[in-house]
Amino acid sequence: MNQAFPDTFLWGGATAANQVEGAYLTDNKGLSSSDLQPQGIFGPTVERNSDNENVYIKDMAIDFYHRYPEDIALFAEMGFKCLRTSIAWTRIFPNGDEQQPNESGLAFYDRLFDEMKKYNIEPLITLSHYEMPYGLIKNYGGWGNRQLIDFFENYAKTVFTRYKDKVKHWLTFNEINMSLHAPFTGVGLPPDSSKSEIYQAIHHQLVASAKAVKACRDIIPDAKIGNMLLGGIVYPLTCKPEDVLKAHHENNSWLFFGDVQVRGRYPGYMQRYFQENNISITITDEDKQWLQNTVDFISFSYYMSGCATTDETLSTAKGNILSMVPNPYLPSSEWGWQVDPQGLRYLLNVLYDRYQKPLFIVENGLGAKDLPDTEGNINDDYRIQYLNDHLVQVGEAIKDGVDVMGYTSWGPIDLVSASSAEMSKRYGFIYVDRNDNGEGSLERRRKKSFHWYQSVISSNGKAL
Numbered sequence: 001m002n003q004a005f006p007d008t009f010l011w012g013g014a015t016a017a018n019q020v021e022g023a024y025l026t027d028n029k030g031l032s033s034s035d036l037q038p039q040g041i042f043g044p045t046v047e048r049n050s051d052n053e054n055v056y057i058k059d060m061a062i063d064f065y066h067r068y069p070e071d072i073a074l075f076a077e078m079g080f081k082c083l084r085t086s087i088a089w090t091r092i093f094p095n096g097d098e099q100q101p102n103e104s105g106l107a108f109y110d111r112l113f114d115e116m117k118k119y120n121i122e123p124l125i126t127l128s129h130y131e132m133p134y135g136l137i138k139n140y141g142g143w144g145n146r147q148l149i150d151f152f153e154n155y156a157k158t159v160f161t162r163y164k165d166k167v168k169h170w171l172t173f174n175e176i177n178m179s180l181h182a183p184f185t186g187v188g189l190p191p192d193s194s195k196s197e198i199y200q201a202i203h204h205q206l207v208a209s210a211k212a213v214k215a216c217r218d219i220i221p222d223a224k225i226g227n228m229l230l231g232g233i234v235y236p237l238t239c240k241p242e243d244v245l246k247a248h249h250e251n252n253s254w255l256f257f258g259d260v261q262v263r264g265r266y267p268g269y270m271q272r273y274f275q276e277n278n279i280s281i282t283i284t285d286e287d288k289q290w291l292q293n294t295v296d297f298i299s300f301s302y303y304m305s306g307c308a309t310t311d312e313t314l315s316t317a318k319g320n321i322l323s324m325v326p327n328p329y330l331p332s333s334e335w336g337w338q339v340d341p342q343g344l345r346y347l348l349n350v351l352y353d354r355y356q357k358p359l360f361i362v363e364n365g366l367g368a369k370d371l372p373d374t375e376g377n378i379n380d381d382y383r384i385q386y387l388n389d390h391l392v393q394v395g396e397a398i399k400d401g402v403d404v405m406g407y408t409s410w411g412p413i414d415l416v417s418a419s420s421a422e423m424s425k426r427y428g429f430i431y432v433d434r435n436d437n438g439e440g441s442l443e444r445r446r447k448k449s450f451h452w453y454q455s456v457i458s459s460n461g462k463a464l
C-alpha cells in the first residue's frame with residue numbers, strides 16, 4: 001500500500017489547446033503556427049489563409065471546443081483535482097499584435113474554467129503550448145524579434161487580469177527546451193536557422209517568461225507560476241569518464257533553461273558553450289534584471305530517458321524525439337520511446353537537489369494504438385502498467401524527500417499527437433472515436449484504465 005502522497009496532491013490530466021480544441025477559425029480565432037504544421041511539430045509547414053475549410057486532423061481535433069462539458073464531466077467522474085490545458089494565444093490575439101483582445105475567445109475560456117469550477121477541478125494553464133500567432137511569424141519574424149516580448153507580455157497580462165479569480169496555477173512556455181529540436185514550433189524560426197538565431201530567439205522567450213512571472217505576481221498575488229521543461233534525462237552509456245561527461249553536458253543543454261528560469265541568470269557552462277560554438281547573442285542589462293523574476297515551481301514532462309556516448313558509431317533510437325542513444329536495458333514503446341519508470345524517480349531527485357523548489361509532473365503517459373475488442377471495450381492493461389510503474393516511482397521520490405505538487409498524465413482523453421499529428425497514437429483513459437483520416441463519430445468511451453485511475457485518485461495513491 002502506497003501512502004506517500006500528501007492530501008494536497010493534485011491528481012489529474014494534461015492537454016493542449018491545439019491538440020484537443022479544433023474549431024481552428026471559430027469565433028475569430030487567428031491562424032497559429034500549429035495550424036500550419038499538419039504533420040506535427042517536426043513536419044513541414046503549409047501555406048494557409050483564414051478561409052480554408054477543415055482539411056487537417058487538428059482543425060477539428062476532438063472538438064473539445066464544443067464538447068468540453070461532457071469531457072470535464074468525465075474527468076470529474078475519474079476524480080480529477082486538476083486539469084492542465086493551454087490557452088490558444090490566437091483566440092485572444094488572433095494576429096498577436098492587436099491593441100484589443102478578442103472578446104469571444106476570452107469568453108470561451110471563461111466558460112471552460114467555470115465548468116471546471118463546478119467540479120472543483122483546479123485549472124493549471126499553459127500560456128503557450130507549441131503555438132503562437134502566425135501573424136507574429138509572418139510580420140515580425142517570430143521570437144527572433146525582440147518585439148515579441150512585449151506582445152507576449154500584453155497577452156499574459158490580459159489573461160491574468162481576466163481570469164485572476166479562476167486560475168491560480170500557471171505555466172509559461174510548454175517544453176521550452178524543445179526549441180532546440182523544433183525551432184518553428186518553439187520560436188517560429190525556420191528549421192535551418194543558425195544556432196545564434198535560435199539562442200537569440202530563446203533568450204527573448206526567457207525574458208518574456210520572466211516578465212510573465214512578474215505580471216502574474218502583480219496581478220494575482222495568490223497564484224503560483226512555473227516553467228515547463230521536457231525532462232529528457234540522459235545517462236552515460238558506460239562508466240567511461242568521457243561518457244559521463246558527455247551525459248553531463250547533454251543534461252546541461254536542457255537544464256540550462258531551468259537554470260535561467262529558476263536561478264535567474266545564465267550559467268557559466270553556457271557562456272563557454274557559446275564561445276566554443278561561435279554563438280553570439282545580445283543580452284541587455286535590462287534583460288538581466290528581468291530574468292531575476294524566477295518561477296515558483298518547476299514543471300516537466302517525462303516519457304523516457306536516454307543515453308550519451310562519445311562512440312559515434314552507435315545509432316540513436318528510432319523515433320525518439322530527442323535522438324538519444326538507446327539504453328540496452330530498457331524496453332521501448334511502439335514509437336521507440338524507451339520506458340524507464342525509475343528514471344522518473346531519478347529525475348525528480350536531480351531536479352530537487354538542483355533547485356530545491358516544488359516540482360510538478362505535468363505530462364507522462366504511454367502512446368499506443370488501442371484496438372477495441374468485439375464488444376467495443378478497450379482493455380489497455382499496457383497503459384495501466386506503464387502509469388502504475390511510474391506513479392510508484394513518484395511515491396518513492398516523495399519518500400526520498402522530494403516536494404511533488406501533483407501529477408497530470410498526458411492526454412487523459414485521446415487527442416492528436418504532437419509529433420506525428422495522428423489520432424491513432426492514443427494516451428487516453430477515454431477513447432475518442434476518430435481515426436487518422438478524420439472519420440468517426442467523436443463519441444467518448446471509458447477504457448479499462450479509466451476505472452484504474454479513478455481508484456488511484458480516490459485512494460490518494462494507495463491503490464498503486
Ligand code: BGP
Pocket residue numbers: 016019130174175230301363367410416417418419420425
Ligand atoms: C510532449 C508535448 C505534448 C504531447 C506529448 C506526447 O512533448 O508537450 O504536446 O503531445 O509530448 O507526444 P506525442 O503527441 O508526440 O506522442
